[in-house]
Amino acid sequence: MRPRPSGTRGTRTGSRLFLAYAAASLVSVIALGAVLLQGAREDADSRGRDQGLAQAAVIEEMSVAPALDGADLNIGLSATQRDRLQASTDLAIFHGSVIRLRLRSFSGKVVFSDDGSTVGGVPANHRAFRAAAIGHPDVEVVPDAERSIGQVIRVLVPVIAGASGQAIGVLELYLPYESIAAHLQDQMRRAYLRLGAGLLGLYVVLALISWSTTRSLRRHAARREHEALHDGLTGLPNRDAFRQRAEHALDAAVRGSDDGAIVIVDLDRFKEVNDTLGHHAGDELLRIVARRLAAAVRSDDVVARLGGDEFGLVLPGLGAEQAHALLARVRDAVSQEITLDGVPLTIEASFGIALYPKHGHSIEELLRRADAAMYQGKRGASRIVLYSGEDAAAPTQWLVVQAELRHAIERDELVLFYQPKVRLADGSTYGVEALVRWQHPQRGLLPPPEFLPAAEQSGLIEPLTAWVLRRALSDQAQWTAAGRPWSVSVNVSARNLEAPGFARSVALALEEFGTPPERLTIEVTETAMAGDARTAVQVLGELAALGVDVAVDDFGIGYTCLSQLRTLAVREIKIDREFVRGIEDDAQDRAIVRSVIELAHGLGCRVTAEGVETAQAQRWLVDAGCDDAQGYLFARPAPWAELLERTDPADTATPTAVSAPQHAKGLVR
Incomplete structure (x- = not known):
């Protein structure tokens, strides 16, 4: 730049x-x-x-x-x-x-x-x-x-x-x-000369003072103007300067010059760098990214830091294909490995593109649409996404979703569906997993991907999880009274584990509803444990000490290493549906699933296969020694009252049937 x-x-x-x-x-x-x-x-x-x-x-x-x-x-x-x-x-x-x-x-x-x-x-x-x-x-x-x-x-x-x-x-x-x-005239002449020389000297001194002062003021004004329009950390133009230059480019496009693109760049997993290595490492990372962005674009392009780990680009004269090609080179330059505090890191970023004037005639509109495309890229496989319409951008409007979700919790618009967990040995149902849905007053019943990411990015995940836990325990008391002594599994996020007193809040909820701790399972994904591992180990240990079962969800797609798994208080490992779906046709998936089953049994854990949809997959899992399963083959998620109608009390396992398998060597600690 x-x-x-x-x-x-x-x-x-x-x-x-x-x-x-x-x-x-x-x-x-x-x-x-x-x-x-x-x-x-x-x-x-x-x-x-x-x-x-x-x-x-x-x-x-x-x-x-x-x-x-x-x-x-x-x-x-x-x-x-x-x-x-x-x-x-x-x-x-x-x-x-x-x-x-x-x-x-x-x-x-x-x-x-x-x-x-x-x-x-x-x-x-x-x-x-x-x-x-x-x-x-x-x-x-x-x-x-x-x-x-x-x-x-x-x-x-x-x-x-x-x-x-x-x-x-x-x-x-x-x-x-x-x-x-x-x-007197002679005296006055001499006085005039002395006075004139003195006044001339005074004027020269005042002029020098004025020159020095105004030069300092010019420097100060230039510095203040630069500071007002530039980011103090990276030296790049800030949001105000970005808006000015973007408006200039947009005006040029309106007058008939070449079109261009507005791009939002957001670093992936930047918070983990701050949390793990400290803010000084995060600041250094931002400086490095700023230099790489500025070096990778053309000389007439604009690179600015908009705030946090978000950057903005103005690419005049580029269409969709040209912008995508340039950003691919920018992504490659940014993603080169660096070392911070002795830790090698590979930087990844998501790019959202909005073309002007095709996608908007105001900077606010273009930024909003580039931001929508960028969030769409964060959820998908491609990290460079061109804005493709309001329908694709609707789920990314997290600010609106967060505001509505806050009211949804207050107005009790959330509902819980449950999916049975089946013991493969005899086909009996021994527990259910609680899955939250949102009965939106305008958009109807929303699945978790429509609102959980917004909750994860804000403090709403804590009251949301608290609501799910209390509602699940309340529903459990009712189906137990109806003759179904099922355990219940509740999913929690990394934010819940990091929240002070989470284990204590679970204990209070169990006490309130009179639920035996062994009939509650807390499910944690591998990615949730990859953040603050020390805190995760401590909190999961506290839950296990209460008697609550702990399950690792989506195992195989996260970042949990074997040494970390060995230290966790885990009773159940759930194999991700991506591997289970391929066991009928893919030898590699079968090898992975078989290895996970043997590993889990060796660590004293039960194994649950997610996403079981065919009888052939069920038979293979039984032969491989898998303990439990979930999936559409057995039942789709539904309100617990509907599950009561579909199941026979005789097909319900007793609470003792869900203990650790006989071949297990003991609970992982």
Whole structure:
């Protein structure tokens, strides 16, 4: 599968974020620079005013006030006072350190000026003049109104003359500002350069931070986008990504491009790997399968993990035959032997195919039909199944079946049929096997294959088995009262053996109905014992300790090894009908059945042949030493009341007749 680029959307978003952040930073830096420059200018102006105020204070204190000792500005200056004042200020006027000078009374009258004029100046009602008149100097940089060029520093300070310390008037000075302005301009130029360099450096730092941050955000966004659309364990696209790409392929097919296939892949017996080797081995198995799937398909195909041990494939441009051929190669690649924790394993998988748009025009419909085909493959011989219609898919809708079955147990819609178990030595019936049926309100009477797989895949098998056990013991009490002391056999699954307290629940049921333990047989298939063997041995031992008989059902098609069988508390071995059916014509089947009979007798077990349908098969089994039999030759499964009508009490074996055969060496423990 060709990898597709990830994170493009995050890269575009990160670039836009960086540009926006850089622009915002530039605006902020410019605004900050403007504020700082304005502050620097105001600071420079303040220093200029302070300098002018200091100079005016010196002139007032050193030149003007000494010349006015005893003066009263309201009545004017004496000639001596005027001459002293003129002499003390001429030098400052001459050198240009003072542009103009006016001495004014509190009423605003010009008492003395450097040019002899008695008019002009700041009006007496001006804020600055009034402030100076009450002892608060005022300084301001103003345009030179008289020369109409440049700016001057205008200072108004109170005049303190004599030892009294009382103000006698207001001194109005105009000081040159050009030199101060030039000095300030030089200072501002240097400040501009320093501030500009600092702001440029700040902007560069902010830009680097922004670039680094947005790059990290782009990486994070790309990673999050990848994680959102990919499985963390295998690295394959997840269910959401699978749906997106499947919808894209379906849209292309609708627009007239090549058709294709949606495939559901499910690993067989994956739970056993988890239960036996641990979840770490299961995770490693999923990673290996993911790599093999991705390597086996074409570069334009899509492989995704949908969840658990289920994978999905999108195969664009393939018809039914082409898809089947490709999946056969994929199956061969996946099924190559691997070793996990030192255990060699061969992986098997089931493939369900739905073609688009032939089998559906929506992803949900295609997935549902591919899933139905996949479950059909799990039940059949072929592991690659093409969807063939709703009728074939109906039994696979386990979710619906499970929901209905739960209500069926609550509403008592289940019924039990019984098949007699016959002693071959005399043809008498000594027991029956309980077989559950479902009287469905819409679909009629359903056989076990229609609903038991759904129960096996969920927790429903436990309440279902509990219902069968209690109903069988209840029915047994009634046929015993009617003169038929038959034992009853009840089938249990691996889930029942693994459920805590199963043996205890059987003991409680026996006690409730007053049933002798030896009149109950628990039948367990070989496949049920192949899962958690240790638990199976323990639970079957507990049942045997209660006095309950244990039978191995469908013997010969499962995985029970001889060493395991030797440790089980088994009293009966039932030969699978597949071998019994062929004993009339197949020498190999006859050899297998004869070997199983000898093996079982050697281990101290009775042998029951299932599926006996002809008198010829019965005679051969008798000659081979088989103990008991079941099959259509004797009776078909039916409600127990019907079996009472078909059987004669004289043909019923007594409970002692079902004990272990005389040639047995003892009960297997």
